[in-house]
Amino acid sequence: MTEAFSPEVNEDNPDPRVACVLLLDTSDSMRFANPGEPVPIDELNKGIVAFKEDILEDPLARKRAEIMVITCGGDVYTDPNFVEAQDFQPPTLTPQGSTPMGRALCTALDVIEQQKQVYKQAGIEYYRPWLVVMTDGAPTDDVTQALSRLSAAQAKKGLVVFPIGIGDAADMGFLGQLSPDRGAVRLKGLTSFSDFFKWLSASMSAVSQSATHGADDAAVEQRAEEVGQVALKPIDGWAQI
Amino acid sequence: MTNEAGWTLAKATATGTMHIEAGIGCHDSVGGWVRSDDRGLVDAIGVVADGAGSALLPELGSRTAVAYVVDEARKARIEHFEGGREVASLAEVGNESESTSHTDPAVELVRRLFSGARKALEVTADEEGVKLRDLATTLMVAMVTDERFVVAEIGDGVVAVRSSDGTISSMISPQRGEFANEATFITSGAELPHLELASRPVCEVNAFGLSSDGLRLLITSNSLEGSPYPPFFNDVFSAVVSGTTDEQIAGFLERAADRTGDDKSLVIGVRRAP
Numbered sequence: 111m112t113e114a115f116s117p118e119v120n121e122d123n124p125d126p127r128v129a130c131v132l133l134l135d136t137s138d139s140m141r142f143a144n145p146g147e148p149v150p151i152d153e154l155n156k157g158i159v160a161f162k163e164d165i166l167e168d169p170l171a172r173k174r175a176e177i178m179v180i181t182c183g184g185d186v187y188t189d190p191n192f193v194e195a196q197d198f199q200p201p202t203l204t205p206q207g208s209t210p211m212g213r214a215l216c217t218a219l220d221v222i223e224q225q226k227q228v229y230k231q232a233g234i235e236y237y238r239p240w241l242v243v244m245t246d247g248a249p250t251d252d253v254t255q256a257l258s259r260l261s262a263a264q265a266k267k268g269l270v271v272f273p274i275g276i277g278d279a280a281d282m283g284f285l286g287q288l289s290p291d292r293g294a295v296r297l298k299g300l301t302s303f304s305d306f307f308k309w310l311s312a313s314m315s316a317v318s319q320s321a322t323h324g325a326d327d328a329a330v331e332q333r334a335e336e337v338g339q340v341a342l343k344p345i346d347g348w349a350q351i
Numbered sequence: 352m353t354n355e356a357g358w359t360l361a362k363a364t365a366t367g368t369m370h371i372e373a374g375i376g377c378h379d380s381v382g383g384w385v386r387s388d389d390r391g392l393v394d395a396i397g398v399v400a401d402g403a404g405s406a407l408l409p410e411l412g413s414r415t416a417v418a419y420v421v422d423e424a425r426k427a428r429i430e431h432f433e434g435g436r437e438v439a440s441l442a443e444v445g446n447e448s449e450s451t452s453h454t455d456p457a458v459e460l461v462r463r464l465f466s467g468a469r470k471a472l473e474v475t476a477d478e479e480g481v482k483l484r485d486l487a488t489t490l491m492v493a494m495v496t497d498e499r500f501v502v503a504e505i506g507d508g509v510v511a512v513r514s515s516d517g518t519i520s521s522m523i524s525p526q527r528g529e530f531a532n533e534a535t536f537i538t539s540g541a542e543l544p545h546l547e548l549a550s551r552p553v554c555e556v557n558a559f560g561l562s563s564d565g566l567r568l569l570i571t572s573n574s575l576e577g578s579p580y581p582p583f584f585n586d587v588f589s590a591v592v593s594g595t596t597d598e599q600i601a602g603f604l605e606r607a608a609d610r611t612g613d614d615k616s617l618v619i620g621v622r623r624a625p
Contacts, residue, residue, distance in 0.1 A: 114599070114602060114603070114606070115590060115595050115599040115600060115602060115603045116603060117582075117583050117586035117587050117590065117603065118582040118583055118586050119569035119570060119580070119583055119607070120568070120569055120570065120571065120572065120580040120582075120583065123568045123569070123571065123573075123574050230575065233573040233574065233575045233576070234575075235574060235575070320612075321369055321610075321611045321612040321613060325574070325575040329507070332403075332405075332535065335403075335404055335405035336403070336404030336405065336613070337369050337373075337404065337612060337613070338373070
């Protein structure tokens with residue numbers, strides 16, 4: 111029996127990465143609960159913990175998914191770096207102030223573009239980055255520039271955007287503008303945060319197992335056409351359809 | 352296969368795991384030969400083509416392109432080219448500029464093979480009642496004559512060329528269009544896109560390898576730059592010279608944990624030491 115041919119291959123080419131920005135509304139209203147209902151910010155904090163616990167179970171996604179939190183409450187706060195999901199520390203978010211969503215969205219677009227450059231310089235292929243946007247109200251600053259930049263970025267297939275409304279006061283009209291192709295959905299209820307974040311973790315797993323990574327946006331799009339867009343689990347567990 | 356000029360060629364392909372799961376068949380095609388008589392300009396040629404997954408008939412596209420190149424290269428004779436065997440002074444390692452007129456018959460032949468392959472796809476598209484883009488495919492060619500070695504590509508496959516001093520490089524850069532589908536298939540655009548091409552005196556080259564992008568994470572040192580991983584190619588070159596068969600190489604491709612799920616192909620040419 112002939113010996114199997116086994117040339118030495120490069121084991122060290124780095125894992126491709128999916129950058130995921132969680133843009134979270136931490137404005138004052140997130141502290142208020144209707145009687146008998148949970149406090150939104152508490153549920154959001156618990157949801158993020160559920161995300162971390164869930165993604166740790168997947169050896170591929172825990173490394174390939176890279177997370178950054180941007181909070182929008184009073185001011186815009188950004189994590190210093192993207193962090194591999196396995197090293198990501200769930201923050202304890204506290205509500206304050208207004209909702210400068212325009213500025214937060216522009217910041218999100220900036221950090222995503224910068225991260226693509228980081229990947230390119232490090233010789234790392236990447237998957238199309240994700241931007242998750244969660245808000246319980248309406249923006250309190252000017253969003254014109256943010257909307258126009260988001261529209262251009264999605265037209266170039268530079269990222270995917272998931273706009274999600276929290277509670278009855280969420281401005282679904284505004285959220286729908288963030289991703290006209292996909293549309294916005296509302297969380298079923300305040301208890302759905304954990305279900306959403308587990309869905310997000312499963313989505314990161316699906317992306318991490320796919321071959322839709324490339325050296326730049328054009329290559330990513332081409333591979334997505336080759337192998338098909340990543341199939342995500344249904345959202346009806348956590349979304350109001 | 353091996354010929355008097357001392358070249359041995361091996362070729363193999365394996366369907367990607369993602370393709371198997373989706374039931375869509377292999378879109379890569381490989382081809383090549385070494386010349387066994389003393390007629391003809393070309394001593395050896397290797398070809399890899401990767402049909403676009405988004406196209407309607409990718410296997411037909413890549414197969415047609417490969418078949419055209421291997422058939423036409425066999426027929427090429429030195430007297431078909433202006434300037435005969437004159438070699439222009441620009442013929443050093445490095446990329447050729449398309450606007451430079453070049454009397455080197457090997458380079459001219461490779462250019463004609465690419466434009467001819469596109470025309471062959473146009474004819475096939477007509478016959479099948481489909482559009483040219485339905486047969487979209489990349490194309491890579493490595494060619495040896497008694498004077499020149501030429502490598503050329505439209506697409507993003509991996510190229511490895513070993514020089515007589517033992518160093519392995521790609522000689523050409525993978526194409527990175529700014530926008531999706533920019534000039535990465537021979538069918539893109541209104542006419543043949545820019546061809547990445549380089550040539551050097553054949554005495555300076557003793558082995559080459561071509562691969563589609565499915566293996567890139569395993570066989571490059573940096574998958575973005577496409578720089579070939581020397582230990583892999585040295586292993587493969589030695590194996591081919593010492594008799595490793597196409598089937599054994601195909602076995603390796605099937606087993607390889609490529610992390611892309613894409614089709615995997617290798618065409619290897621090695622000159623045996625005299």
